[in-house]
Amino acid sequence: MEGRLLAGRYRLESVVGRGAMGTVWRARDETLGRDVAIKEVVLPDGLSDEERANRHRRTLREARASAALSHPGVVTVHDVVDEDDRPWIVMELVRARSLQEILDEGGPLPPARAAEIGRQIAGALRAAHAMGVLHRDVKPANVLVAEDDRAVLTDFGIAQLAGDATLTGTGLLIGSPAYMAPERVNGDPAIPASDMWALGATLYAATEGRAPHHRGDAVAVLAAIVTKDVPPPRNAGPLAPVLAGLLERDPARRLTGDRAEEALKAVASGRTADGLVPGADTTTGTTAGTAPAGAGAGSVPAAHPAQPVPPYAATPYAATPHPPPGPVPGTTAQYPPSAAPEPPGEEGRARSVVVPILAGAAVAAVILAVAGVLLWPDGSSGGGEGPQAKPTTVAKQSTPGPGDTPTSPGTEPASAEPASTGDPDGTLPAGLVPARGPGFTIGVPRGWKRSARGASVFWTDPASSAYVQVDGTPWSGDPYEHWLVWERQAAADGRLKDFERLSITRTRVGDEPAADIEFTWTRSDGLTRARDRGVIAGGRSYAVVVALPAARWNENEALVKNVLDTFRPSGVG
Template sequence: MDGRLLAGRYRLESVVGRGGMGTVWRARDETLDREVAVKEVLLPAGLSDEERENRHRRTLREARASARLNHPGVVTVHDVVDEDDRPWIVMELVRARSLQDLLDEDGPLPPGRVATIGRQIAGALRAAHAIGILHRDVKPANVLVTDDDRAVLTDFGIAQMAGDATLTGTGLIVGSPAYMPPERVNGDPAIPASDLWALGATLYAATEGRAPHHRGDAMAVLAAVMTQDVPPPKNAGPLAPVLTALLERDPVRRMSGDQAEEALKAVAAGHAASLAAVQIASGRTAVDGGAAQTVPPHQQIPVPPPDMTSPFPPGPGQQWTPGHTQPPPPRRRPPILPILGGVAAATVILAVAGVVLRMNSGPSAPDTPTTTPPPTVVAKQSTPAAQDTTPSTPATSPVSSATPLPDGLIPASGPGYTIGVPRGWRRSVQGNSVVWTDPVSSAYVQVDRTIWTGDPYDHWVTWEQEAIADGKLKDFRRVGEITRTSAAGYPAADIEFTWTRAGVTRARDRGVIAGGRPYAVVVALPASQWNDSEKLVKNVLDSFRPSGVG
């Protein structure tokens, strides 16, 4: 086929490489007199005419979408040619070795160089995700590295087409098992976080010399991805916390693209490497010597008094209030994943028929949700659900407290804790929360015990992202920075924010995990009263004591 002219313009000269998705040719664009790379896309054998046509159309569509990407970390797509009933993708010719070739020939790379490569790929993924393109096959073989360490990601769009299990009746899923994230192995659709897991696995391989779940065959790899955590890297040095954050099994808690790019930039800078490592490990990401928020666990949200409606609909067995973030979606039991024979070039095709692999990915959520609790949120609840609520009573009968309370507060208690609340405020129980409400205003104190895990600082980062994304806290605005603090000697973090609910409300919410039990302690007031009551807010929050502490 050497010398063939495509579309009357692209002269094929020699084969650059072959892989599971096709053949890449060195070619010359005779119209513009420049060298290009042309990818001859190969469609799997055995497809029906309808399936071939579907794949063909989708390949062209995805390649054209990829051509919209304009990022130095992406191989530029110049043209798409439809010839001989096959798609041909005309791309920038990058004179480089693949990262896989580098590893095979030179061995594992130093962390700083890996971070330099990873930062560019993270930027490429971020740019692609911003316009709705997923890669779905990030791996060392698809990362090209030039002699001056420019790194570019290849096969955008092509992998997306091939990875779509809805393309055919047989449910084909193409991917490289060692770089496939747990959610995809589990049968869930790919999302941007899936590409980031694959990025983490690629960088892990670059420092350690092999993929995180390296095994002797594809079946064993898939089983490990589904059921086992990634072994801690031994050679990654300051890059290790970034890899850990990218290889988080739960996609909701996984580091995001922009956070990964900034963290990798810091590690690549060398002098900021240890700062980046410390900050990422503690829930922050270094940004030019400063700190940016990283992806935290999902959690719950605090709730307002009965007369307030929460912008967050309550979920099964949980209460929403602007202090917590939504818990992660229940894990689904893994579907049956048939493996079609043959793994070429580290690529496996999974089908929904054939040899069956069934595994449990971990504890699944309860089948029967508990009764949905009512609204008590520092926000509005659109449709307050009925809940088991104790009658409103004066602030609980006094309980002993080892620490004297400031003037104006009386001791109160809830399950597993004590707290000081303003005298005369009325107590009610709403789901996982106890709320003390000011009888003459919309102010309230709330302690919520909905389960969440992870670092308290991360808790608020996640919650804020979700609050902004769903827009249910009208006019939400964080006040100042999320700050680390302590509660009765336990690590804690505060977030302060305002939102509109029959006027502007302002709240400070403190997240703390004491003895394995998470709490969110909220004080909310009309914003007009905040300055005059800031000391009260501080006193209430500081009075919180898990049982037996202080």
């Protein structure tokens, strides 16, 4: 194989590493005269021809998406070659050792150095998540550290496009058991928070010398992840609260990429993470078992003072209720929603599902433990295309939808009820009444009907196609950048007919940065206009939409503003 010329330009020189997912070669790009690294992707044995073809196409598709990432903490993907019936990923050649090699040779790192490495990797993950790419296998072996302590995250070639279920095939879940998040071990799809858990486990290993739930075999590791608390770190010092925030069992309360990056920067510079990790006790390195600090009801004030306005002026001729919008395939932040936080007293019941899951994984773990990679058959939960595959709409952000498709079987709204009436505090603008959903409160027009579907709660006007929607599908990153990516994907997808962006503006929800995207699209009853506010608060991400018939927008613009400004993350649910 040495000396082989790929695609007429890449000369393979020597093997620099092998793993369960393939072989990494040092090669020479003879066209540009530079050294590169080339990963020869090896597909799992035992797949049918159709499954292999699907995996092959998906690997190429995901690698091309990874090539769009541009961040100093990401190994640059230069090219993807399809040759010899297998994919070859051409990457930047980084002259560095892996973090795993550094730990094996020199032992645990000081907290400040581990934090500096973690800061760079958190930034890389944040950039990837903003592009809709999940890594799924963050671990010390995939973190390269150069002599100047530049840290880069490699192996994005096995990353997953968030929400992509079209080429899943067998629904195999790939990753290293010791660094898998609890929700993934429980069979749920990967989300951005899963990568953040893996970063926490990687940094835990950097200071403690081994992964948080180190055990003798893969099955024992998986059982410990879902049933045992993370042992308190002994050597992490000021890094301990950040580790606790990253290794939070509930993904909805786990540190997000931007907060983790800020907290790690503080520790790396010799400061503490005080005030940067919600609910953290900096003396013990643990997080409180309550809602994140500052996320209590009413703790986030409105972005602007509310202006009293008359109730929504409904279009007189729109007498038939319009069905609430459905999910939009192909939009950004289509990360599969995580499981709802466990209600008090149900921890034991929730954990009881581990037994059959682990039993089903035992055979695979025995076969693959030597390779250190677990291929988890999660059936249709991966969104495969087989005859038993479940609908993939739960993996799509519902912000917003065409609104022209009736509710499909299995996705019926919760019993439609009018929004709460009355405002005992008298704090909402005229025409609005208080309403509540999972983790938030909001003011909605009086008389609008409440329903729920997937990760979204809707309030629809019985007399027109207008609606308010709060979507809780997880996403991460800067809200403004989030909408830029969303806009490109929504326009390319075509489900929002005649989509046209009007503006994207930065705003705030209390102390949290937020952004509004305003746009129009055509529904069955004509042109619709919407304003969609994205914000991450209290460890949760939200998209708050107000949509009206475009012809009625100007006379109701103050109402749109009031509804958005009354949105409060409450830390409840």
